[in-house]
Amino acid sequence: MEGGAFPSDQYALETQVKLHGLDPDDAIVELVPRAGEHTLRTEDIIAKINELGESLCTIIMGGINYYTGQVYDMAAITQAGHAVGAMVGFDLAHAAGNIPLHLHDWDVDFACWCTYKYLNSGPGGVAGAFVHERYADRPDLLRLAGWWGHDAAARFQMRKGFQPSRGAEGWQLSNGAVLTLAVHEAGLAMHEAAGGMEPLRRKSELLTGYLEFLITRLDLPASRLEIITPRDPAQRGCQLSLLVHQNGRDLFEHLMAVGVIGDWREPNVIRLAPVPLYNTFEDVYRVGEVLAQWASQ
Numbered sequence: 001m002e003g004g005a006f007p008s009d010q011y012a013l014e015t016q017v018k019l020h021g022l023d024p025d026d027a028i029v030e031l032v033p034r035a036g037e038h039t040l041r042t043e044d045i046i047a048k049i050n051e052l053g054e055s056l057c058t059i060i061m062g063g064i065n066y067y068t069g070q071v072y073d074m075a076a077i078t079q080a081g082h083a084v085g086a087m088v089g090f091d092l093a094h095a096a097g098n099i100p101l102h103l104h105d106w107d108v109d110f111a112c113w114c115t116y117k118y119l120n121s122g123p124g125g126v127a128g129a130f131v132h133e134r135y136a137d138r139p140d141l142l143r144l145a146g147w148w149g150h151d152a153a154a155r156f157q158m159r160k161g162f163q164p165s166r167g168a169e170g171w172q173l174s175n176g177a178v179l180t181l182a183v184h185e186a187g188l189a190m191h192e193a194a195g196g197m198e199p200l201r202r203k204s205e206l207l208t209g210y211l212e213f214l215i216t217r218l219d220l221p222a223s224r225l226e227i228i229t230p231r232d233p234a235q236r237g238c239q240l241s242l243l244v245h246q247n248g249r250d251l252f253e254h255l256m257a258v259g260v261i262g263d264w265r266e267p268n269v270i271r272l273a274p275v276p277l278y279n280t281f282e283d284v285y286r287v288g289e290v291l292a293q294w295a296s297q
């Protein structure tokens with residue numbers, strides 16, 4: 001897994017490893033960027049996979065790292081993982097609704113995501129899961145089951161012996177919460193009304209590129225502010241993570257006070273994510289104005 005993954009993933013893997021009677025310090029291998037770099041290089045990820053070889057059981061990474069905004073090469077990681085016999089899964093909390101995803105074609109084994117970021121379902125909203133079609137008819141796969149994953153035709157017979165539904169449904173634990181499902185449906189309808197991922201992604205690349213241009217034009221020394229998100233649009237979604245070396249918290253609070261809603265991550269990162277569904281180029285222009293004023297002080 002990537003070092004500094006979102007805590008959900010850290011804790012999930014830590015406790016899974018314990019469930020199997022292993023020691024997290026031995027069993028979990030974390031990838032960290034090279035000295036002086038902020039993001040992982042695909043070549044280093046793949047080299048590590050090859051180095052671990054058949055001792056590697058499972059690879060779980062974010063599709064987009066929540067902190068740096070880096071998009072990982074999910075197809076390449078999956079291919080490398082499969083070559084050494086590992087399962088490969090992704091946490092797509094920051095990717096769902098943000099970048100185009102082709103999980104089936106990339107041959108990803110499984111993935112999960114919350115829907116309250118780029119899919120706008122609200123915190124605590126319903127989650128999504130992907131299980132590759134090749135496992136659709138594998139009731140023999142051991143899982144920690146719940147009654148809602150049972151074959152729907154016989155679910156209400158309440159019998160002993162778990163028989164999973166076909167596909168990802170067989171991993172459901174319990175009833176979806178109807179109120180959050182209703183909100184999620186509305187969020188998905190808005191995405192669809194905007195034309196779906198393709199036009200949103202086209203606008204997103206321009207919108208985030210424009211923000212990057214305005215920040216780069218400030219010409220600040222790296223000792224003051226760095227964009228740690230990859231500069232290659234293919235390796236990022238909406239988000240730019242700004243590493244602010246001095247008084248970052250002050251800048252963040254100033255942004256919030258003038259109506260620029262970003263978010264702060266300890267120790268000194270501001271995440272700004274112009275979202276194509278509802279942010280405009282004028283919004284980004286105004287963020288640029290606020291930053292220019294701050295930079296000139």
Ligand SMILES: *Cc1c(COP(=O)(O)O)cnc(C)c1O
Pocket residue numbers: 006008009062066091093094114124127
């Ligand atoms: C936000 C986020 C989560 C949290 O999802 P919950 O539905 O709140 O558990 C998980 N993983 C990543 C990478 C996130 O950014």
